[in-house]
Amino acid sequence: MVLAVLLNVCSAVTMISLFELVTKFPLGYYGTILSGQAICGIFSAIVQICILSMRVPSLFSGLIYFSVGSIIIFSTTIFYLITKKKSKYFIYRISQYEGSSTNPVESRCFLDTTKLKAALQRTKWFLGAMVFVQGSTAMVHPGLTALIVSVDRDSGLGDEWNEVYFVPVITFLGFNLFDFLGREMARKIKRPRQACVILVLASVRLILVPFLMLCNAQPRKHMPVVFDDNFYILIICTFGLTQGYLVNLCIISVPRVARKEELEFVTILLPLSAILSMTLCSAFNLAIICLI
Helix, strand or coil: CHHHHHHHHHHHHHHHHHHHHHCCCCCCHHHHHHHHHHHHHHHHHHHHHHHHHHCCCHHHHHHHHHHHHHHHHHHHHHHHHHHHHHCHHHHHHHHHHHCCCCCCCCCCCCCCHHHHHHHHHHHHHHHHHHHHHHHHHHHHCCCCHHHECCCCCCCCCCCHHHHHHHHHHHHHHHHHHHHHHHHHHHHHHCCCCCHHHHHHHHHHHHHHHHHHHCCCECCCCCCCCCCCHHHHHHHHHHHHHHHHHHHHHHHHHHHHHCCHHHHHHHHHHHHHHHHHHHHHHCCHHHHHHHHC
């Protein structure tokens, strides 16, 4: 439990630091970073499927997971150091940005109360949409969705698809693939532009939560199973697609409405609001599981 908490804290710090860094780059880098987050989920799901297909003992599979994670962390750290040393953008643009103020505290984007309220007023709809999208996802994924199995799993046919691969392929790989697709679509389409419309779409997405509760999550005691495997695949793919699209749309739209001096603040505030909503709404996960 302590390791899980530390891992989440480190992830949150890394994400916020990354979004603070990206404010120093052109706006096109926002969508690229978010697409990279979705690719991480796809890669993790593929590794899980490959290890399941190998049918190795739990101890050996844990060693593989640890080795893959360590290699990725080591390689990305090396690439970052090389890029920081070789990139002209890092050498000239960011070094000038960091050295532009004699007082490092004043160089931060600390706004007074009036400017802070104005920035929140301009971006409140995007913040609300981010809370709705990430909060609704945290309520059911992966806590509830990991329990959803094929309706034919207990048929006695011994089908590997139903018994072994259904959850990792559909729940994890399928969700992350459509999450990535949604993020890429948002980068290209960039519609709708109205913040209130984005908030409405994010709130409408909440209807998918009870739909997932009516899928074949086991064990269950209270609610009936309404949707079969085909409907579940459609629901989980829609769930991933809408998350990727709306999250990316919020973050790439904020620089359009925020002023230049507010950009660093609101860019950090968006992922921070997402992390807080995910943390708070994940507490509903256990309640939802008990309801079914």
